[in-house]
Amino acid sequence: MKWQERCADFYVAEDYLPREVAQSHLLEILRLGEDKQRGFHHPHLKPNRFHAAPRYPVDHYMGLGLYWDPLDYLYHPRMLHNGLEPWPLPQWLVKLCHEVLAQTFPHHTNWRAEAALVNYYTTGRKMGRHVDKEEKDHRAPVIGFNFGGTCRFYYNDESFLLPGNSVYVFGDSARLMSHGVGAAYKKSLSWESAGILKEGERINITVRQVT
Ligand SMILES: O=C(O)CCC(=O)C(=O)O
Secondary structure, three states, rough: OOOEEOOEEEEOOOOOOOOOHHHHHHHHHHHHHHOOOOOOOEOOOOOOOOOOOOOOOEEEEEEEEEEEEEOOOOEEOOOOOOOOOOOOOHHHHHHHHHHHHHHOOOOOOOOOOEEEEEEEEEOOOEEEEEEOOOOOOOOOOOOEEEEOOEEEEEEOEEEEEEOOEEEEOOOOOHOOOOOEEEEOOOOOOOOOOOOEEEOOEEEEEEEEEEO
């Protein structure tokens, strides 16, 4: 696997999975997302001085394992809005994370996949810049798997194009970098996702150690 180091401790690899494997993982995520209780939903965000009840920027959001709630920015074993436990992380996802870490951060041997945030960006949806700091260990890598369209990924003062079927991982000195993504470009759907997602759509799964 060819990893590009975008800055110290931030790596990206393109064409990560074989086509059929990427497709079956994407289909499984969509299947989990169809569930009315545990699947994709549009959570509320913390109120701010402009909105009493703002919504999370991505209207199809799902948590696996520990549930990160955009309302309080905390991780929970059960979802606050319905009291249910989220789906567990699929075994293939946990295994992929350990493969990624063995190649990029081999010294993080005790890393645990405790939560996955699944953001399904429908056409035009994007994520503003932020820092992931709600997890306890501010060096433990965050791993992001990408399906569907290409978007621009912003980090620190730089940016690059991030296609479907790519993986990124940032940890150690890059763990608290600011980052965000633009909307997926039209006509940029990765061929693995064609027929499953639409042009302009993108799914990102970030896996984290939380406790
Ligand atoms: O969609 C992405 O690649 C970014 C997701 C992200 O910033 C996050 O989950 O913290």
